[in-house]
Amino acid sequence: MHRTILGGALAALLFATAATAAPQADLVLVDKRAQRLYLYQGQRLLAAFPVAFGAQAQGHKQQEGDERTPEGRYLLDYKKADSGYYKAIHISYPNAADRAAAAARGVSPGGQVMIHGQRNGFGWAAALTQRFNWTNGCIALRNADMEQVWQAVAPGTPIVIRP
Template sequence: MNPAASHKADLVVVNKCERVLLLLHRGNEIARFRVSLGGQPVGHKQQEGDRRTPEGRYLLDYKKSDSAYYKAIHISYPNAKDVADARRRGVDPGGLIMVHGQKNGTEPHADGLPLTDWTAGCIAVSNAEMDRIWEAVDVGTPIQINP
């Protein structure tokens, strides 16, 4: 983390192909974390149960300290376009997509995060990294999830 790390993030960017989450402040990177994604990481989330992580611009709209995972910040998926697209296909778009730590009650991995994509569509980081994200990100911060 660089000296700007004392700033709150005003944008979170996830680059799925690189498995990285960036915290930005005024366009400058203040932190970078390795992530695990949904078990089917390629492509935008289409429906409930597809194990894909959504792509696009959303908001981090609430924090949940009593999650089944070590802290969680909710992503505002699905948006109106996601709902309309799912309705047109006759499917449920899914929801409850979060940035979160590891599942409560599990032993942390040696380096903090498994090397596989294991979530149902969420973005997972180590618990220590989740603590840093929790402090650096306010509710209402935009998140851009790129392919």
């Protein structure tokens, strides 16, 4: 009898956990012109969030220090909970084409481009900071929005960043 009660309770707990788990995105789409990040599962839009970019938001990232956010197709390859910002997910920039283009110009392509929340300790300032492009080329969200993205995105998820 204890097994039946315990088994039923465990099944109910597992069902409740599965029912409240965040849907998993299989694509992140960023539209720089609209200043939005979209989470998709197949063709279904899961969520959309306002974002801020690098201070020079127009155009594809060309080199380290240009304060541009890359454009194109990349992967979200790892998560960093201990970032200087409220959580961070690394974008696989630079790819081979980015490295070759930078090498042809004799410059470093840069790297460490992330999706992240607000600088640690400054989450309260998001109402102000999210009104302008302030990063060095990253994609910034309010902390509450970053938490939703963090829960919905697994390493290996593709990201497409459109102009």
